[in-house]
Amino acid sequence: MSNYQETIDLITSKGKFYIDLGLDRIQQVLAELGNPQEKIKCIQVAGTNGKGSVCTILSSVLTTAGYKTGLFISPHIYDYTERIRINDVAISQEDFASYASQIIECAESIKVHLTEFEILTAMMFKYFADKDVEVAVIETGLGGRLDATNVVSKNLCSIITHIDLDHTDRLGNTKDKIAFEKAGIIKPDCPIITSEGYEAIRDRADELNSLMVMVNPYIEQSFINSLSLKGIQQQENLALALAAIRYAFKDIDDNTIIKGLANVKHICRFQYLKEQNMIIDGAHNPNGIRVLNQNLDYYFPDIKKRFIFGCLKSKDYKQMLGELFSFSRYEDNQPEIYFYELKSADSCSFETLRDECIYYSKKLNSINDIVFSKDVLTVICGSLYMIHELTDKDIVLRS
Secondary structure: OOOHHHHHHHHOOOOOOOOOOOOHHHHHHHHHOOOHHHHOEEEEEEOOEOHHHHHHHHHHHHHHOOOOEEEEOOOOOOOHHHHEEEOOEEOOHHHHHHHHHHHHHHHHHOOOOOOHHHHHHHHHHHHHHHOOOOEEEEEOOOOOOOOOOOOOOOOOEEEEOEOOOOOHHHHOOOHHHHHHHHHHHOOOOOOEEEOOOOHHHHHHHHHOOOOEEEOOOOOOHHHHHHOOOOOOOHHHHHHHHHHHHHHHOOOOOHHHHHHHHHOOOOOOOOEEEOOOOEEEOOOOOHHHHHHHHHHHHHHOOOOEEEEEEOOEOOOOHHHHHHHHOOHHHHOOOOOEEEEEOOOOOOEOOHHHHHHHOOOOOEEEOOHHHOOOEOOEEEEEEOOHHHHHHHOOHHHHHHO
16 A cells, blocks of 8 residues: 555555454454553543543643643544544544554454554554554444453443443444443453443453442533533543542542543544634534533523534434434424435435425535534534535644
């Protein structure tokens, strides 16, 4: 592979761009590479919602404290390099292509076929080990127990964020079943930090002699006020991150934490673009939509709303639309509603979304069709893929 774009074309090709949960393949490849994942101190974060925010909070505080900090998150919004960072600097396109080539060639040499996410995960471990990262903050991709990131034998700690119904076809159709999958990231004699006491998490912690730390979301106001991320759900995410810092990094003082919180960046998560009077939020499941509604009620209670929504047809779009546009919320002030069809063949069609919505809606082809106004709050939600297609990267990054 000679360049970055060729690399992206390969790892997103039909032969690699799919989900196949399991650890055997990536463990074989990492063993060939000398098990780089065992050379790094890791914090692993799983959960349905909030895990990306917890990861970025931890990364910012640790970087501010002087630790060489790796961050692995998914999915990306605009560019694959967003997923792998050191001290919040994304891997270069040149290094991305180089490390992808190493991983793919290694896998082919031992006749192992890796998926896209497995390639990225192996790249991340090798890159972080080569660059002497002191601490890696790792967001689980899907579930936990069989996720490709779950190959580290010992963590500084594991964190499980809020659990809700999502990916039920792979993780189970109840919260208890999903909690069992998330609990798979717990390691022997390594603490697990969570704010929800699911039996599966307690049982797994007991089985592995792992300290279970239950976190109270009520924390010092100075920390809440300092956090650059907005949204009422961030208080719980912040509490989880602070608990991990206080357990594993007792040398980091409150002033350093506060500086780190002010520098946290996690784009498209209840992000407000003042010039357009627009909220961009990656809410892509019913719980995310409920939290979005709570945030809109808290921060923008009176202004008229305009929604732009789109999602994949595999998502629970019926419940998401029911949450977003319930009659009780808008009976006296109906919002403007636009539905967008993603470029993916798996996109939910405009007609499907229109027929499921109780209010009148229009089809949106381009964000250029929207006339922004200070009197109408535009809200983009439903899919991170849609955010990528509709929004301007430069505008989002500088806001």
